Amino acid sequence: MNPRRSRRLPWAWGVAVPDVSECPGSESRVATRSVTTSARPETLFLWLCQLRRAPYSYDWIDNLGRRSPREPDAGLRALEVGQQFMTIFTLTDFVPDESIIVEMNPGWPQRAFGAIRLQYRIDRVAEESSRLSAIMWMPPIGRLLNRQRRYALAWGDLIMMRKQLLVLRGLAEQRNSSKAQ
Helix, strand or coil: CCHHHHHHCCCEEECCCCCCCCCCCCCCEEEEEEEEECCCHHHHHHHHHHHHCCCCCCHHHHCCCCCCCCCCCHHHHCCCCCCEECCCEEEEEEECCCEEEEEECCCHHHHHHCCCEEEEEEEEEECCEEEEEEEEEECCCCCCCHHHHHHHHHHHHHHHHHHHHHHHHHHHHHHHHHHHC
């Protein structure tokens, strides 16, 4: 493994995500994950909207063994602040075909994972390619072993988010190629 890359893990994976600023509160830690894709931004956004109904990562872990749907529901593009995403998040902001911002639900999700804020972002990087990124702001989690808990959470998230981004990229690229035929 590249020693330079290993220093980035678990906080950064994939291509660099430009213009990532810290979340309000100097104690927040930022983790970024990103993939490059040939899918069009509107197709990627359609698949991001599908996160309202399924997680698209390791379904046997975070979807109770049910397979995340492989056909998109176009009706899920009708976003409104306050909608649930991936069971434990609530939509707080969005820009159609560009980004979705969700925050961890209060109660047990925040006690377990912290008050996480997560942005899925689509950036056009060339005429025929885009970057799909997930940027996670992680404030402290409790008082005991805060740094260790965030570090462990970042590793767990890296595994799950990597799978999620690769699945969403694959589904979006598959949809692009089927529309082109």
